[in-house]
Amino acid sequence: MSEQIVGKAGTATARPFRARQLLPAMLAAACLFGLVGRMLSGWDLPLSFDETFSGTIASQPDLAGLLHWCLHELSGPAFYMPLWGWAHLAGDSNAALRLPSFLLSLAAPLLILWRGSSDRDLRIFWAVLALLWLPGLSMAPYARPYAQLFFLGTAQAIAFLRMVETPSTGRALPWTVLSGLMVLTHYYAAPVCAVQGLAYLVFRRKAALATWPALLALVPAVAWMAVHLPMVLDFARLSEGSFVPLGARDLSIAPMMLFGSAVHGLLILAIIGATLAMRRDDLRVARLRAPEPLLAASGVLAFLCLLALAFFRPSFAPRYLTPAIPGMLFAVALWARYMLRRDWRPVALVFALLFLIAGVVIVERAASRFEDERTSGNLEQASAWIMERSPSKLTFFWDSVIGGYVDAAGTRDLAGFLFRRAGHPVAVEAVRVGLEGDAEATVLAAASGGDGAILWRTSDAMLAPRFAGRRPDKVLRDPRFECRGFGEGVTACRPR
Numbered sequence: 050m051s052e053q054i055v056g057k058a059g060t061a062t063a064r065p066f067r068a069r070q071l072l073p074a075m076l077a078a079a080c081l082f083g084l085v086g087r088m089l090s091g092w093d094l095p096l097s098f099d100e101t102f103s104g105t106i107a108s109q110p111d112l113a114g115l116l117h118w119c120l121h122e123l124s125g126p127a128f129y130m131p132l133w134g135w136a137h138l139a140g141d142s143n144a145a146l147r148l149p150s151f152l153l154s155l156a157a158p159l160l161i162l163w164r165g166s167s168d169r170d171l172r173i174f175w176a177v178l179a180l181l182w183l184p185g186l187s188m189a190p191y192a193r194p195y196a197q198l199f200f201l202g203t204a205q206a207i208a209f210l211r212m213v214e215t216p217s218t219g220r221a222l223p224w225t226v227l228s229g230l231m232v233l234t235h236y237y238a239a240p241v242c243a244v245q246g247l248a249y250l251v252f253r254r255k256a257a258l259a260t261w262p263a264l265l266a267l268v269p270a271v272a273w274m275a276v277h278l279p280m281v282l283d284f285a286r287l288s289e290g291s292f293v294p295l296g297a298r299d300l301s302i303a304p305m306m307l308f309g310s311a312v313h314g315l316l317i318l319a320i321i322g323a324t325l326a327m328r329r330d331d332l333r334v335a336r337l338r339a340p341e342p343l344l345a346a347s348g349v350l351a352f353l354c355l356l357a358l359a360f361f362r363p364s365f366a367p368r369y370l371t372p373a374i375p376g377m378l379f380a381v382a383l384w385a386r387y388m389l390r391r392d393w394r395p396v397a398l399v400f401a402l403l404f405l406i407a408g409v410v411i412v413e414r415a416a417s418r419f420e421d422e423r424t425s426g427n428l429e430q431a432s433a434w435i436m437e438r439s440p441s442k443l444t445f446f447w448d449s450v451i452g453g454y455v456d457a458a459g460t461r462d463l464a465g466f467l468f469r470r471a472g473h474p475v476a477v478e479a480v481r482v483g484l485e486g487d488a489e490a491t492v493l494a495a496a497s498g499g500d501g502a503i504l505w506r507t508s509d510a511m512l513a514p515r516f517a518g519r520r521p522d523k524v525l526r527d528p529r530f531e532c533r534g535f536g537e538g539v540t541a542c543r544p545r
Contacts, residue, residue, distance in 0.1 A: 083180030095429035128194035183309025216256030221263035229270035348376020425536030
């Protein structure tokens with residue numbers, strides 16, 4: 050699947066001139082689709098529950114508060130620390146918190162076009178795939194680390210190509226720096242870095258050993274993990290049995306994350322698989338140790354490793370596959386370049402399907418209000434409704450294993466963030482109730498007296514069935530409060 054792949058006769062088929070001429074037009078169309086899709090992906094939506102964490106951490110008044118949160122959050126600090134600095138310049142509004150992710154989501158395909166490969170066709174195919182990657186459209190205006198992960202994964206893939214092509218300490222250093230930043234952004238990036246590192250060691254053994262000083266760039270990441278990872282592992286131990294691992298029915302996650310649609314994704318994978326199977330003689334003589342095939346193979350293997358991990362480790366979200374996506378998309382781009390020089394029709398069909406899927410999504414988002422997890426289960430709408438009565442106290446109950454693990458000060462900080470931002474600070478009491486305890490009685494007792502309000506967030510019953518039965522039924526019937534539900538699992542009550 051590299052430049053050196055040849056046919057049975059020993060020479061590659063000539064490129065179809067007209068098909069190749071259309072690549073810049075395809076790139077222009079993808080730029081339009083990618084930009085419009087990102088602009089229509091929920092800029093006006095309230096902060097999701099997870100984004101509220103980002104806002105809380107970014108609004109910390111000093112470095113001590115920032116460090117405390119980073120040490121008690123499950124993700125690493127490489128996303129939160131820059132966001133904290135940005136928020137102190139641009140503010141902590143929804144748009145300000147989301148803008149860095151939006152810019153990084155556009156920077157990734159631009160980086161590919163600039164430095165992605167010495168081959169123009171491969172750069173264009175890879176950039177088009179990055180622009181049309183549907184989960185990336187939703188991640189763009191989203192104040193979480195996933196757009197950053199995609200950008201760092203893209204830069205790391207490019208650095209891997211350079212490192213394998215001409216090994217040296219100078220070329221290995223960018224790869225190790227980017228790998229460290231990826232892991233410090235999200236620990237699910239570690240398998241991606243490990244697969245690439247092992248591929249470099251196996252296929253460039255002498256050069257890899259000679260470039261060992263580049264590993265010193267990983268010292269900050271290792272030092273942080275030595276302090277932070279025990280907390281993450283302790284949480285994993287305590288949460289054992291609280292979440293449901295993936296099953297066979299969840300295999301559709303793979304084509305969904307790759308192409309935004311399970312059905313169309315399976316069709317695209319079938320086309321790619323069939324064309325490669327029909328040209329297996331080419332693959333037998335391919336230089337699979339070359340940088341491009343090695344990156345493609347590493348991307349596929351890393352993606353499969355992360356997917357397999359999801360079936361053994363509960364509390365997995367499809368977006369955790371993000372750090373492996375740039376390598377997977379590169380593999381698709383490499384296939385497209387390979388096929389373009391032999392038979393352009395499968396390539397045209399695959400990219401037509403990608404444009405079709407993206408076009409349908411964009412039209413739907415333009416015609417009606419875009420909805421995702423931010424429209425259900427967020428605290429912003431509930432908090433705004435409570436603030437209409439200007440309460441002086443808020444009783445917050447987060448019924449989940451994470452809610453029981455986060456320290457009380459952090460939970461109070463999280464629940465009060467939206468009130469502070471709106472200029473209506475409240476005294477927050479974070480209630481914790483064991484699984485055997487009477488949650489409703491405890492919450493009502495904590496909220497009694499004065500003009501207190503209640504904010505109750507219940508875990509997703511599908512993800513955490515142990516908490517499925519705890520609903521605020523008695524709270525809803527209490528005559529002292531006016532209560533409303535706000536999407537999945539969020540109940541707000543304010544004094545009458």
